Amino acid sequence: MKNKNIYNGKDSYEEWASEWRQEDRYNFRTIENKWQNIWDEEKAYKVEIDKTKEKFYALVEFPYPSGAGLHVGHPRSYTALDIISRKKRMQGLNVLYPMGFDAFGLPAENYAIKTGVHPAVSTKANMDNFTRQLKSIGFSFDWDRCFATCDPEYYKWTQWMFIKLFENGLAYKDKIAINWCPSCKVGLANEEVVNGCCERCGAQVVRKDKEQWMVAITKYADRLINDLEGLDFLERVKSQQINWIGRSEGAELDFALTTVDGKEIEGKKLTVFTTRPDTAFGVTYMVMAPEHDYVAELKDVFENKDEIQNYVTETSKKSDLQRTMDDSKTGVELKGIKAKNPYNGELIPVFISDYVLTGYGTGAIMAVPAHDQRDYDFAKIFNLPIIQVLDGGDISEKAYEEDGSHINSGFLDGMNKDEAMKVAIKYAEDNNFGHSKVNFKLRDWVFSRQRYWGEPIPMVYCEKCGWVPLKEEDLPLTLPEVSDFLPNDNGDSPLAKATDWVNTTCPKCGGHARRETDVMPNWAGSSWYFLRYCDPKNDKEFASKESLEYWMNVDWYNGGMEHTTLHLLYSRFWHKFLYDIGYVPTKEPYNKRTSHGMILAENGEKMSKSRGNVINPDDIVENYGADSFRLYEAFIGPFDQVAMWSEDSLNGVYRFVGKVYALMKKVYGDIEPSKSDLRAMHKCILEVSERIDQMKFNTAVSSLMTYVNYLSGLEKVPAELYLTLLKLMSPFTPHLAEEMWARMGKSTLIVKESWPVGDNSLAQDDEVTIAVQICGKMRGTIEMPKDASREDVEEKAMSLDNVKRQLEGKTIKKVIVVPNKIVNIVA
RNA sequence: GCGCCUGUGGCGGAAUCGGUAGACGCUGCAGACUUAAAAUCUGUUGCCCGCAAGGGCGUGCCAGUUCAAGUCUGGCCAGGCGCACCA
Numbered sequence: 001m002k003n004k005n006i007y008n009g010k011d012s013y014e015e016w017a018s019e020w021r022q023e024d025r026y027n028f029r030t031i032e033n034k035w036q037n038i039w040d041e042e043k044a045y046k047v048e049i050d051k052t053k054e055k056f057y058a059l060v061e062f063p064y065p066s067g068a069g070l071h072v073g074h075p076r077s078y079t080a081l082d083i084i085s086r087k088k089r090m091q092g093l094n095v096l097y098p099m100g101f102d103a104f105g106l107p108a109e110n111y112a113i114k115t116g117v118h119p120a121v122s123t124k125a126n127m128d129n130f131t132r133q134l135k136s137i138g139f140s141f142d143w144d145r146c147f148a149t150c151d152p153e154y155y156k157w158t159q160w161m162f163i164k165l166f167e168n169g170l171a172y173k174d175k176i177a178i179n180w181c182p183s184c185k186v187g188l189a190n191e192e193v194v195n196g197c198c199e200r201c202g203a204q205v206v207r208k209d210k211e212q213w214m215v216a217i218t219k220y221a222d223r224l225i226n227d228l229e230g231l232d233f234l235e236r237v238k239s240q241q242i243n244w245i246g247r248s249e250g251a252e253l254d255f256a257l258t259t260v261d262g263k264e265i266e267g268k269k270l271t272v273f274t275t276r277p278d279t280a281f282g283v284t285y286m287v288m289a290p291e292h293d294y295v296a297e298l299k300d301v302f303e304n305k306d307e308i309q310n311y312v313t314e315t316s317k318k319s320d321l322q323r324t325m326d327d328s329k330t331g332v333e334l335k336g337i338k339a340k341n342p343y344n345g346e347l348i349p350v351f352i353s354d355y356v357l358t359g360y361g362t363g364a365i366m367a368v369p370a371h372d373q374r375d376y377d378f379a380k381i382f383n384l385p386i387i388q389v390l391d392g393g394d395i396s397e398k399a400y401e402e403d404g405s406h407i408n409s410g411f412l413d414g415m416n417k418d419e420a421m422k423v424a425i426k427y428a429e430d431n432n433f434g435h436s437k438v439n440f441k442l443r444d445w446v447f448s449r450q451r452y453w454g455e456p457i458p459m460v461y462c463e464k465c466g467w468v469p470l471k472e473e474d475l476p477l478t479l480p481e482v483s484d485f486l487p488n489d490n491g492d493s494p495l496a497k498a499t500d501w502v503n504t505t506c507p508k509c510g511g512h513a514r515r516e517t518d519v520m521p522n523w524a525g526s527s528w529y530f531l532r533y534c535d536p537k538n539d540k541e542f543a544s545k546e547s548l549e550y551w552m553n554v555d556w557y558n559g560g561m562e563h564t565t566l567h568l569l570y571s572r573f574w575h576k577f578l579y580d581i582g583y584v585p586t587k588e589p590y591n592k593r594t595s596h597g598m599i600l601a602e603n604g605e606k607m608s609k610s611r612g613n614v615i616n617p618d619d620i621v622e623n624y625g626a627d628s629f630r631l632y633e634a635f636i637g638p639f640d641q642v643a644m645w646s647e648d649s650l651n652g653v654y655r656f657v658g659k660v661y662a663l664m665k666k667v668y669g670d671i672e673p674s675k676s677d678l679r680a681m682h683k684c685i686l687e688v689s690e691r692i693d694q695m696k697f698n699t700a701v702s703s704l705m706t707y708v709n710y711l712s713g714l715e716k717v718p719a720e721l722y723l724t725l726l727k728l729m730s731p732f733t734p735h736l737a738e739e740m741w742a743r744m745g746k747s748t749l750i751v752k753e754s755w756p757v758g759d760n761s762l763a764q765d766d767e768v769t770i771a772v773q774i775c776g777k778m779r780g781t782i783e784m785p786k787d788a789s790r791e792d793v794e795e796k797a798m799s800l801d802n803v804k805r806q807l808e809g810k811t812i813k814k815v816i817v818v819p820n821k822i823v824n825i826v827a
Numbered sequence: 828g829c830g831c832c833u834g835u836g837g838c839g840g841a842a843u844c845g846g847u848a849g850a851c852g853c854u855g856c857a858g859a860c861u862u863a864a865a866a867u868c869u870g871u872u873g874c875c876c877g878c879a880a881g882g883g884c885g886u887g888c889c890a891g892u893u894c895a896a897g898u899c900u901g902g903c904c905a906g907g908c909g910c911a912c913c914a
Contacts, residue, residue: 025866236831240909243830248913274914287914327912355912365914373828374912441913561908635852637839641832642907649839652852658867699841702851709851771847776895778847802881816894822846826894 026661028625032735036138044751045097045140049550053094057551058085059530059590061559061567062100064522065126065148066107070133071607072615072633072645077558077596079633080695082139084556086731087692089140090755096551098533099134099141101127103148105522106184106200109453112485119453119485123150133617138626138734140751145536149525150453154532156476157542158524159458161574163469164581166459170216171447173467178446179320180208185487187212189446189521192566196320206319210491213457213518215445217573221245222438224572232592234640237564244565246441250275251425253434255286255339255366257294262338262347265301268294270339270350273361273439277428278420280343281409282368282389284379286350287331289358290315295334303335308352315354323354329378330354341366342433343424344410353378361439373399445570447521452485452494454519462506462513471507477515493517526567527574530554530589542583549585557590568593594695597641604644615645627733628654634697634732656705657736660729663708664740666717673718678762680710681721685758688728697732704729719744724756772797773824774806782823790817797823 039045058081063074078099085097108119108126127148134141147154165171178187183203187210192199217224225245228238254269270286288294290312302308311332315323331353338347355374356365369379370388376399379386386395389409393400406412411427412420428434448457458470458477470477480501485494495517496502506513528542534551535543559568575589600606601613608614620629631653637643673681684707691700707725711717723744730737730750741750765786770793772780780803782796794815797803803825810827817823 236909239831243910246910246913250914272914276914324912329912353912355914357913360913367914372914374914377912439913441910564909635839644839646839646853648853655867656852662867698839699851702841705851769847773847773895776893781847805881814894816846818846818895822895824846824894 026658026736028627028657028735029622031739032136032138032621032626035735035738036135038738038749039138039140039751040135040143042749043144044749045142046144047094047096047142049547050094051550053092055551055555056085056088056093056095057553057555058088058095058097059533059554059557060099061563062102062526062529063130064102064105064107065123065130067111067122067126068609068614069126069129070617072617072620073599073607075137075617075629076599076633076636076639076643077560078134078137078139079630080596080639080697081556081558082630083634083692083697083731084695086140086734086751087689087755089751090727090730090753092754096145096533097139097141098145098536099139099143100146100529100533101130101148101150102522102526102529103127103150104454104520104525106186106451106453109451109485110184112453116483118481120150123148123453136621136626137617137629140734145533147532147536149455149529152476152478153539155455155525157532158455158520158528159470159475159477160472160542161528161578162455162520162524163458163472165215165577166467166469168577168581170219170577172214172216173211174214175209175211176214176446177207178210178212179205180210180491181205182489185489185491186449186451187446187491189523190443193320196322196324204319207316208491210448213447213459213516215447217445217570218440218442220573220576221247221440221442223576224442224569227572227576227588231588231590233590234593234595237561237568237593237595240561240564241569244442244569248275248439250437250439251277251428251434252362252437253277253280253342253366253428255342257298257350258338258340258347259301260336260338262340264340265298265337268298269433270294270364271362272364272366273437274366276368276371276421277424277434278406278409278412278415278417279368279371279389280341280366280424281406281412282370282387283341283343283348283366284369284385284387285348285367285382286339287353287356287365287367287378288334288350289356289363290352290354291358292352292363295352298334298337301336304332308332308334311352318354327355329374329381331378331382333382342428342431349384351378351382359443360441369399370395371399371401373401375399445573447524448518449521450487450491450493451519452479452482452487454522455524456495456519457516459516460504460506460513461516462509462511464511465506465508465513468506468508468513474507479519493519495519523567523570527571528578530557530571531575531578531584545585552584553586553588554590556592556594558594558596561595594640596639597637597643599636600642600644602645602647607645620650624650624654625657625735627736628657630734631657631701631732635701637698639695639697653701656708657733659708659712660725660733660736661740663711663717663722663725664743666711666714667719667722667744668716669719671716671718673720677714677718677721679765680707681724682758682760682763683707684728685724685756686760686763689755689758692731701732704732726750727753727756768820770797770820771822772800772803773822774803775826776824779803779806784820786820790819793817793823797825 060077060081085095089095103123108123111122112119179193180187181198181203183201184198193205197204225242225247250273252271252273254271257265257268257270299305331351334350337350339350340347367375369375369386371390387408388395389406390404391407392404393402403417406415406420412423425436456477456479459467462468480498482494482498484497487494502515504513504515531543535547538544578584579587605611632650635653684703687703688700711721726737726741737750767783768786769781770784771778772782780800784793807827812825812827814826
């Protein structure tokens with residue numbers, strides 16, 4: 001292929017070469033631009049299903065197209081998988097490396113409120129800017145597959161999937177106390193609340209009772225934990241997800257509520273969840289959350305009604321944050337009732353206290369103060385008895401939370417934990433007051449947002465039929481045009497004002513109905529975008545079976561740790577649901593998950609607009625070039641750890657790029673590489689290949705530098721060595737590699753060339769330096785042929801002057817020789 | 828409190844299985860080129876003693892295992908991240 005483009009518009013290589021032979025500076029601006037255009041025209045990274053080739057699906061988290069544009073943090077992840085994708089491509093794999101936009105979200109809407117610019121308009125402009133920036137860095141995305149979650153052709157399927165969730169009983173409307181951000185005027189999922197504050201704006205979250213769409217992710221809790229096994233995820237990702245889902249095994253037990261004289265109150269049993277039913281003989285009181293239903297239902301029985309009511313009112317005023325920050329124990333006894341311990345028949349007092357949470361377990365606990373520190377603290381304040389039921393430890397100062405054999409526990413006495421657990425649960429089952437039970441910290445997913453710029457929820461409410469989903473042929477339900485984006489304090493979405501849109505007919509009975517006016521959370525669109533990349537233009541289904549079967553799973557997914565308990569968990573759940581109803585071929589979406597560290601400013605602070613220390617990738621590309629930028633992102637430090645931006649270090653790799661460029665002047669096609677040349681080359685091939693696969697990009701780059709240092713030391717560089725260098729560098733610095741490849745007279749694109757294969761035997765040194773130690777202390781080194789005999793090594797070591805001196809007057813006890821590494825003389 | 832991670836020169840960081848600690852880069856210093864500066868190139872750069880040969884000390888701290896420990900074991904200290912009254 002003699003492509004005129006490659007010769008910069010000139011007809012022949014010679015004509016073109018005469019031009020650049022005079023250049024002495026690497027003109028990255030024109031060169032990078034040129035190759036980006038050529039890749040674009042040639043659609044060098046376009047990919048189609050090809051069953052004759054092994055596929056590789058590399059994925060990075062698609063960005064939210066913010067007005068601020070790309071941040072230097074984004075390219076860290078994109079460059080990493082771009083390097084991997086480019087190498088895999090050169091190794092002959094069919095690589096899908098797509099990019100798109102997670103385009104719904106609050107900032108666009110807040111911007112609209114401030115300026116009146118419609119979110120669709122500002123989002124479009126931002127996406128154009130992002131696209132320009134991403135292209136300027138030379139990522140090998142298949143741009144033909146690009147889409148945005150706010151495209152109606154895309155969110156049609158998000159809505160379709162929501163209806164599937166509804167039809168399968170996994171989406172339901174419920175009135176619950178939600179986390180309400182008074183500043184964003186929007187309800188938040190648990191995952192979006194950080195330290196009691198809104199993840200996005202930092203305002204303190206308050207409780208608000210609201211009718212919300214909920215998605216029953218908790219039904220998948222067990223599978224979300226169990227199926228992590230066997231996935232190649234970072235350990236900390238796995239453990240964070242497991243931790244968040246918070247599985248605990250135990251039992252649910254019923255304690256009959258009675259009047260003070262022990263008469264059971266009809267139909268009122270206090271059910272508690274406990275992980276330690278075996279400690280039931282140590283229960284000395286019960287606690288309910290102040291929000292527990294019984295507090296209202298039994299209020300006529302209480303003798304201290306007012307006191308109770310006061311406490312309930314006080315706690316409801318407190319924010320969740322205040323409630324968790326303050327761990328001093330408060331509470332009120334419910335006078336007039338008692339609970340009966342089903343294990344020993346004893347009557348014990350019942351309290352309400354805010355240290356018991358309404359959202360976890362049954363909202364009530366049995367308190368075992370001897371063996372739980374929180375119960376212990378409470379018991380001390382309220383002067384309640386503390387009965388030790390596990391042997392060992394001293395409970396005079398604090399609770400004993402270790403294990404021990406059971407004491408004071410009737411028929412459980414003498415048993416260990418496992419045994420006693422079994423017996424206690426069996427006893428509960430036999431006597432019909434309890435059973436074993438698994439509980440999770442994970443809550444169902446709050447799926448409504450009282451906002452405008454999101455996917456409309458495709459549901460209508462009909463007086464007669466209740467909540468009814470739209471018919472598939474009526475999708476997408478597009479967002480209506482509105483001019484007023486302000487939500488109100490009641491928590492109504494701006495959509496509620498579009499009355500023409502809201503009022504509609506019921507798809508089932510044809511009667512009058514009202515549309516849901518809340519929209520979906522921004523996590524909805526990102527829950528399945530990786531499926532759409534497989535077949536992004538399909539208007540019959542979200543992706544064809546064929547494409548899903550070929551491309552799925554994602555082989556390698558890189559993204560931020562901050563999404564571990566949000567997007568990553570949601571999308572795994574969403575995928576499992578689609579699998580269950582037969583629409584995707586695999587149980588899990590991602591085979592491998594890695595995570596990049598953050599990039600901090602030069603002084604170690606976070607980059608932020610308010611600090612004014614944000615580095616704009618545009619400036620870096622402009623001043624140093626895309627290749628230097630990419631190479632620096634790779635070289636900045638261990639990929640999974642935080643890294644500090646440093647202009648000096650960036651300048652270092654910039655110098656290196658110039659060095660590679662300048663090296664070409666020493667390249668000659670007519671000389672044979674020496675043995676040591678080949679050794680340096682094969683060493684570099686092996687190291688770079690391995691280090692890319694392990695995401696050790698910083699040391700991969702240092703291998704390249706070492707190799708270039710070697711080549712720079714040569715009088716004349718054999719062409720083979722330089723061409724190999726270009727191939728090895730092309731994943732990191734594709735423009736430079738492409739340019740020099742062409743200047744070497746090659747008429748192919750280097751990105752389509754094959755990856756070099758390293759030969760281990762050629763990479764071996766035939767002479768090795770062996771360290772000589774005396775009693776473990778370094779005393780010198782000797783040069784020996786590789787695999788020299790033990791005797792030869794020993795003899796040569798002994799002949800060193802310094803060794804002789806050190807050994808004077810000492811007797812040698814032992815000599816340890818590690819082949820090709822070390823000899824240690826013990827005297 | 829629970830879970831996870833990190834700790835190495837002036838700085839970012841290297842170091843398969845325990846086997847020459849400091850690769851590679853930055854900075855600093857000295858020199859070359861230049862009228863000069865920038866750029867570029869060469870040398871040098873862990874600390875201490877020494878003219879040198881060489882010696883001593885050194886991977887957060889304390890112990891241990893070993894011929895040999897940045898690496899393994901036990902116990903601390905410091906910093907970071909996540910969860911957090913989860914029964």
